[in-house]
Amino acid sequence: MTRTSIPTTGDKHTALLKQMAGFREGDADWHGGKTWSLVYDGGDKHHAFLKKASQLFFAENALNPMAFQSLRKMELDVIHMSANMFNGDDQTVGTMTSGGTESLLLAVCTYRDRARRKKPWIVRPNIVLPRTAHPAFNKAAHYFGVSLRFAKCDEHGNVDVKHYKRLINRNTVACVGSAPQYVTGSVDPIPELSALALKKGIPFHVDACFGGFILPWLERLDIAMPEWDFRCPGVTSISGDIHKYGYAPKGSSVIIYRDMSYLKHQFFISTNWPGGIYASPSLQGTRAGSTIASAWASMMAMGESGYISRAKEAIAAHRKMKAGIEAINGLRILGPSTLTVVTWAADAKDVDVYAIADILSAKGWEVSRQQHPASVHCTVNARNSPVVDDYVADLAAAVEHVRANPDLASEGEAAMYGMMAKIPVRGLVSNGVRKVMEQMYGASGEMPDLAESDDPMADMVQKHVLPMLDKARDLRERLTGGRT
Numbered sequence: 001m002t003r004t005s006i007p008t009t010g011d012k013h014t015a016l017l018k019q020m021a022g023f024r025e026g027d028a029d030w031h032g033g034k035t036w037s038l039v040y041d042g043g044d045k046h047h048a049f050l051k052k053a054s055q056l057f058f059a060e061n062a063l064n065p066m067a068f069q070s071l072r073k074m075e076l077d078v079i080h081m082s083a084n085m086f087n088g089d090d091q092t093v094g095t096m097t098s099g100g101t102e103s104l105l106l107a108v109c110t111y112r113d114r115a116r117r118k119k120p121w122i123v124r125p126n127i128v129l130p131r132t133a134h135p136a137f138n139k140a141a142h143y144f145g146v147s148l149r150f151a152k153c154d155e156h157g158n159v160d161v162k163h164y165k166r167l168i169n170r171n172t173v174a175c176v177g178s179a180p181q182y183v184t185g186s187v188d189p190i191p192e193l194s195a196l197a198l199k200k201g202i203p204f205h206v207d208a209c210f211g212g213f214i215l216p217w218l219e220r221l222d223i224a225m226p227e228w229d230f231r232c233p234g235v236t237s238i239s240g241d242i243h244k245y246g247y248a249p250k251g252s253s254v255i256i257y258r259d260m261s262y263l264k265h266q267f268f269i270s271t272n273w274p275g276g277i278y279a280s281p282s283l284q285g286t287r288a289g290s291t292i293a294s295a296w297a298s299m300m301a302m303g304e305s306g307y308i309s310r311a312k313e314a315i316a317a318h319r320k321m322k323a324g325i326e327a328i329n330g331l332r333i334l335g336p337s338t339l340t341v342v343t344w345a346a347d348a349k350d351v352d353v354y355a356i357a358d359i360l361s362a363k364g365w366e367v368s369r370q371q372h373p374a375s376v377h378c379t380v381n382a383r384n385s386p387v388v389d390d391y392v393a394d395l396a397a398a399v400e401h402v403r404a405n406p407d408l409a410s411e412g413e414a415a416m417y418g419m420m421a422k423i424p425v426r427g428l429v430s431n432g433v434r435k436v437m438e439q440m441y442g443a444s445g446e447m448p449d450l451a452e453s454d455d456p457m458a459d460m461v462q463k464h465v466l467p468m469l470d471k472a473r474d475l476r477e478r479l480t481g482g483r484t
């Protein structure tokens with residue numbers, strides 16, 4: 001039940017805290033290491049320290065950097081320390097943001113606005129990027145009227161560089177690569193992609209939201225990967241999330257540019273408001289002092305040695321998990337498996353990934369279901385170390401159970417995910433998801449039961465669209481004699 005009004009008189013603090021602790025009962029168990037990627041945890045001591053650090057700047061606001069010079073100093077330190085990690089130089093500049101999505105929104109808007117200045121003849125700006133790039137780019141494109149030209153990737157996440165090159169045209173205002181991309185954890189070939197952009201005088205953004213705060217340390221541990229940062233001459237900006245492998249609390253990321261000639265297009269200035277001249281470096285207006293302070297504190301308290309030792313632990317847990325999953329009959333690993341992502345898919349027809357995912361969910365694991373191909377993503381962290389064996393054992397048992405009970409693929413959430421992945425008319429899927437969101441954010445705020453959807457769209461798809469697709473497939477097989 002949601003509350004519909006605030007209490008007439010305020011409740012007691014102790015009672016409220018107790019009540020709030022109770023709210024957490026059904027939450028994903030990140031303390032027990034059962035989540036992958038939602039929580040990046042630097043350890044209990046680190047957490048306790050960050051709480052104190054953020055309390056110190058609990059009420060301060062970075063909206064006006066003149067008023068709170070303390071925040072300005074810490075933000076600058078964070079930018080310069082990050083720029084140094086990304087092999088920038090004394091010209092490298094940037095701002096903090098509220099997270100990866102804001103950093104990417106800003107990159108897209110900045111490059112669109114830069115092109116408006118420098119190439120005013122471009123009326124339909126586009127950005128070229130690998131198919132695996134994060135959907136925050138789609139959001140940015142939607143908000144800022146930019147179209148996206150996606151280069152093909154294979155199922156391991158490797159981008160087709162020739163295709164990427166062909167997509168760059170006169171209306172391209174920026175090119176993008178990820179380090180790494182989230183889906184399977186591969187680092188895009190930034191040297192090659194950024195060289196293509198440089199040759200054409202187009203800016204190149206590296207989305208290192210996921211990897212920016214771990215790749216530098218993995219490189220120190222001699223893990224091979226392509227160069228991905230300002231060492232590549234074509235790279236003009238990099239985003240990196242401190243709230244992921246920087247182990248800061250949620251709400252902090254950086255966007256760093258090679259020099260001010262790019263960053264200046266990010267600034268927003270309004271001069272005619274009766275309230276005064278308003279200038280803002282990023283999307284937010286008011287900016288919490290506590291997130292800047294805790295990001296600063298996290299980087300300073302971890303230091304290189306802290307980050308390197310956590311990277312080592314994550315890598316060890318990752319290797320163990322990968323080896324365990326590779327040994328399971330019926331599964332295979334997608335992607336390069338050199339970083340901290342394990343993405344597994346089915347290797348055999350009698351093993352339905354989404355049915356396995358349902359079993360793991362029921363056992364309390366947080367499961368990130370992916371599509372094209374059906375797969376499950378796990379980002380491995382030090383916190384997962386003690387439970388890796390349990391996960392592998394649960395996964396192996398789930399595979400056997402699904403093999404013995406093939407009907408599970410058409411039950412529960414597995415049926416829904418299977419259907420969503422197959423429907424070729426993506427507008428139908430989008431409508432279905434919008435219905436779910438309307439329910440979640442509607443007046444009742446109820447969480448929909450995905451397995452028991454009474455959505456007429458889903459029913460329609462189930463009853464009419466999928467059988468139609470099956471018929472079309474049969475017909476094609478008959479006409480081609482099974483040749484593809």
Ligand SMILES: Cc1ncc(COP(=O)(O)O)c(C=O)c1O
Nearest residue numbers: 099100101134181182207209210
């Ligand atoms: C590669 C990549 N870019 C961007 C983002 C978006 O970050 P956020 O969820 O902090 O907005 C993510 C999140 O996982 C990511 O993996």
